[in-house]
Amino acid sequence: VPPVPTYNVCGCGVNNWFRRRLMKLTSKAWFERFFLLVALGDNLLIILDDELGWGVTFYSDFGFASMYTIEVVLKIWAWGMFGGRMSFWNSNVFNRFDVIVALAAWLEVLASFYGFDYTIRSIKLFRLLKPLISFVFFNGLEAILKTMEVGTIALGTVVYLMIFFFVLFGVVGMELYAGSYSRKCVWADTGEVRQPDRYCKRLHQKEYAKTGLPFGPGLNVESNCGPMQVCMDVGPPNYGFSHYDNVAAAMITIFQSFSTDSQAFIMWAGIQSEPEWLALTLIFYIGIAFVLGQTLINVFVAVLTTVFSSTRSEYAEKDEEEKE
Known part of the structure; x- marks a missing residue:
């Protein structure tokens, strides 16, 4: 399996200058931190809206939905959607939550625009799962989520x-x-x-x-x-x-x-x-x-338990390879 697909969804090859610049951009630590701050701000407004009745408007929903979409589109353009170990869908299980959050954000915008009372803003909390793995206490979270994915057929x-x-x-x-x-x-x-x-x-x-x-x-x-x-x-x-x-x-x-x-x-x-x-x-x-x-x-x-044990072993081997 190649590291990235030869062509992305737009037909750009791995040597395309714009795609390579996007690869460098999305690999930067500040890129992830910026969109993490965006997610934190969005969820903070949701909490304030639930507790105090203010903080979330149609325009804020539209703005955050646009930001989530920009992040997903840039990563897919850079790394491709499928077909490689480092492609957007395969490289990280949390990227799939990013897609879910982006879709939920736009559904929230549509619901607000057409005057529906229900809300699905709580789905945006999934966006905060990614930074949790940086803490030692939550370092097995990715393996647990991967277990749920790999074991879907058996379960x-x-x-x-x-x-x-x-x-x-x-x-x-x-x-x-x-x-x-x-x-x-x-x-x-x-x-x-x-x-x-x-x-x-x-x-x-x-x-x-x-x-x-x-x-x-x-x-x-x-x-x-x-x-x-x-x-x-x-x-x-x-x-x-x-x-x-x-x-x-x-x-x-x-x-x-x-x-x-x-x-x-x-x-x-x-x-x-x-x-x-x-x-x-x-x-x-x-x-x-x-x-x-x-x-x-x-x-x-x-x-x-069997699937989790196998997945955890794979992650342990992956960590050892990265250390070497």
């Missing part, structure tokens, strides 16, 4: 498997528990939900008789609630987020389960609302914990 495979099992468990959950998480025992005379909450299953008399439980004044024939209680639909728990009535809610519930957020509560609600499926419920939630919460998460971490 993507693991993420694909996680999505597959998310959908699989979500579909199974919709088949087993659609509507179940909305049913709770309420007092028949007041209509208030009994405390503590109890999820329930509405049963017809014949179905109830098949359970083999004796009839009596302490048992409710229509549901598995207690005396003076009825089983009614009062809405799913966790502010309506934990249920299997649709695909989106099922995905959220699966995520809560494998991340151990209210995992026991969600499983217990399934046991109470579908008591005849006790074994299936246990298998279902243990499967979520084992497949998603343990196996695939550990595989994800293992792949990330």
Whole structure:
């Protein structure tokens, strides 16, 4: 791989006098420091605007967007976009953040021009990542970012498997528990939900008789609630987020389960609302914990660790070559 591409995006060769001058210009330390000060000033104005309500205007956004674009264009003109070890895209992972910041800055200008209220100014903070590697405490930052780039395909495979099992468990959950998480025992005379909450299953008399439980004044024939209680639909728990009535809610519930957020509560609600499926419920939630919460998460971490170790070794060899 050559150090720089033979021709840049404008068709200028490596011996072109203007391109060579741009190479010298963009290699200067003051060039990087100047645009660092530009980024610091831009982010300082953003902070002042958030805290005090002043500092950022349409003209300041336009000015900083122009400065970011000038920096990117000069570097691409000098070193080329792709095709060399020192080309803009390949030489430094932080150059890619510069492109993202420049695009975000122009989107901010367009949004402000057309009167939209939303803002994406916070993306400009990525521009400040580059100077951090000059500090010893952050000298591994570039290797971490490179790891995320190199490991995209391998990590993507693991993420694909996680999505597959998310959908699989979500579909199974919709088949087993659609509507179940909305049913709770309420007092028949007041209509208030009994405390503590109890999820329930509405049963017809014949179905109830098949359970083999004796009839009596302490048992409710229509549901598995207690005396003076009825089983009614009062809405799913966790502010309506934990249920299997649709695909989106099922995905959220699966995520809560494998991340151990209210995992026991969600499983217990399934046991109470579908008591005849006790074994299936246990298998279902243990499967979520084992497949998603343990196996695939550990595989994800293992792949990330392996790629990071390889990338760090490459950077160590690169540092040794530069010292020699």
